[in-house]
Amino acid sequence: MRIPEMMKRRFRRSEAAESATTTSSSSSSAAEAVEWEMRPGGMLVQKRSESASGNLATPNLRIRVVYGAILCQISVNAQTTFGELKTLLTAETGLQPAEQRLIFRGKERENGDYLDTCGVKDRSKVVLIDDPESKERRMVEMRRKAKIETIQRLIDDVSTEIDRLVEQVSVIEKSIANGKRVAELQITTLIEMLMQQAVKLDNIPAAEAADACAYKDSQGKIVQKCVEKLDVLKVLNAKQKVPASVVTTTWETFEPSPSANPWELFD
Structure with a gap:
């Protein structure tokens, strides 16, 4: 049995409309699923999820941080940003995050850069230096x-x-x-x-x-x-009136000494 050409065209248009609706609905759901977060330094980035990284559990990294003659080891999540690492280093070095510059593989890293995306591995070395302007x-x-x-x-x-x-x-x-x-x-x-x-x-x-x-x-x-x-x-x-001072005098009497000569009487 042959299907008329007009019915074929209607069927194709119906399939196209249904496909477009499905695609639009899928795009809308994907847009609604996007979440954003504020990272150190005021940078707004798309929130990373475990499924996006492809791992069920993000590993922790032991990072060696060299600051002059000081060597300290920090344990952080692989999806930590360099800005968050600076916050952790404040307790170790006494430097505020704004006073720190972190160098990895010869390049200064921005606060919003993630450790794992920059190639930081377990036991990697990061160099910390003072920011000259902040230090001043x-x-x-x-x-x-x-x-x-x-x-x-x-x-x-x-x-x-x-x-x-x-x-x-x-x-x-x-x-x-x-x-x-x-x-x-x-x-x-x-x-x-x-x-x-x-x-x-x-x-x-x-x-x-x-x-x-x-x-x-x-x-x-x-x-x-x-x-x-x-x-x-x-x-x-x-x-104020000056109070009158009362002067009192005490007279003393003297008795003759027994050894003194007696008085002589003259006629």
């Missing part, structure tokens, strides 16, 4: 921190002395408030000592450290308030 930035930061610590220590020393003088100002204030007069020299000397601490504060360069600068300013304000208070107390102290 680290040295500058260390010097800056050391300078801030020195400034903070100087301000602390002055602050301790200011606290001691503030206590003396409080004692004088209470004495005058209770009607007792204080020696004027004591107030004048205390003002001079506070001004000496103010000069010390002015000589401390704290402009580069915001926290230290604020601390220095606060101590300077304390000194200023104490000096102003002492100026007022000096005026009040001068108005």
Whole structure:
């Protein structure tokens, strides 16, 4: 039995449409199956799966890392990136990931490069060197921190002395408030000592450290308030009445010594 030509053409179109639909559905499923992940350095890469690598279990590698005279061995997964390896090496070397450069087979490797795709095998050797720019930035930061610590220590020393003088100002204030007069020299000397601490504060360069600068300013304000208070107390102290001193005299009597010559009587 012969099939008409028109029916043949319809059958072919139906098969083509079904094939296209199947292909589209398969492509859509494959697109939906793709997963992405963020790797060190902010690189977005397609997430690797066990089936993609062709192995049911990815082996661990023992990598020998040479850093100057230091040789350390790191055990990592074969699908680890060089950026992740840098993170592991921070504990071994003290270098931050941004300060590290990893050389394998004479070529510097990027953070997003995988160990296995770059040919890293078990017992492979990777050379670690300092990044010159990062090292210089680290040295500058260390010097800056050391300078801030020195400034903070100087301000602390002055602050301790200011606290001691503030206590003396409080004692004088209470004495005058209770009607007792204080020696004027004591107030004048205390003002001079506070001004000496103010000069010390002015000589401390704290402009580069915001926290230290604020601390220095606060101590300077304390000194200023104490000096102003002492100026007022000096005026009040001068108005205090001087208590009259009572002078008592004790008369002494003398008895003649037994060995002394007796008095002679004259007619």
